[in-house]
Amino acid sequence: MTSQLDLAALLCSRLCHDLLSPVGAISNGLELLADERDPEMRARCMELLEQSAKASADKLKFFRLAFGAAGGFGEMVPTEEPRSLIASLVSANERLSLEWVVAEPKLAKPAVKALLNLAAIGMDALVRGGVLLVGAETRANKDGAGMTEIVIRATGPRIAFDATIGQALEGVLPTGDLSGRTAPAHMLHLLAKEQGGKLQAVHGPDMLVLGATMPAPTDLIG
Template sequence: MSTKAAGPAPEVSALDLAALLCSRVCHDVISPVGAVVNGVEVLEDKDAADMREVALDLIAKSARQASARLQFTRLAFGAAGSVGARLDLGDAEQVVRGMIEDERTRVDWQLPRELLPKNRVKLLLNLVLLATTTIPRGGAIVVNPVGAGDAMGFRLVSTGVSARIPQGIEALIGGATPEGGLDAHVVQPYYAGMLARECAMAVGFVQDGDTVTLTAA
């Protein structure tokens, strides 16, 4: 992914940013929703009666997955309350586990259960998404606090085979844009950078072998 040199964040209209984030949400949920539709079609096919149990299992699994992704994106990208609202880190943990944990990826959540300013929690959720991109083959993500209270920062340590810092991600967080412009594939790290600046926090990556540490403080 080719990006311009990091510098002052370019102007992105509110309409364009909203459209790109909507596209990102749709991308996250379209696959499980499509699987639900496929399962329903199998149930409606009288010639596929032997596939009924498989279809029901597919529908149940995909519906749970779609629900988990919507709950996560509602907090990570949505309004999630009024301006100045505070969000519960316990709720953040719940949506992270529903979205991220599976047979390949485990989350070790070490944050206390308390209320933090909305944008700080939204940043945390977006950092979790960034952490998953550092371990493309799965692994473990440990989420730790840096400091305490309203000034709390976060340290996410991702460990897995073939761990790496995705190319261009640091520039995107810094406010640079790809040569072809922002699209739904890169808007999430760009948005995470916007949240970090809003919270007056700096985001950094360090790699050591199969471990990548992502810090926002």
């Protein structure tokens, strides 16, 4: 069984992997700026530095809430926050577009974590671009308990979805096969299990649908 320390290390590996490119671009840009004397080229270097710094900050903010304790929030999170985080990452890729169909003004923090992590999996799958749809609705189940239903739909000309990520979401991936790539899905499986929620994934050649059902406070039911 994967220990909490192992999982934390794998999540850190994923975070470092995603930050390596923009942080490396900042380092390279500073080196170029130090030697460049042409005003036009220096202006271009500054523009690239600003873009890389923004990309780094956007990813740190995203993973802070997706992976971390997100101490700046209580048990409920305004949905404008995950919308802003996802929109920032989508806007960094001109081949991606976002459809946001979340009407709820706020969601429980576990549901937000599920939404962000599933959205990240959906974005990773759109290797040739496409549309990322993010939806969530809170309602009562047949027993009257509040449940938040989340759906992430990635559609594009090609969907790249590693089967091991789907296995990690289901909790059937062998512990030894966990990596920085599958650790977020494994973390989601543990979160859903702890909360009494459910996860699902349906993969086709041009579409990936990811779903989560998480408990919600009854006062969120519209």
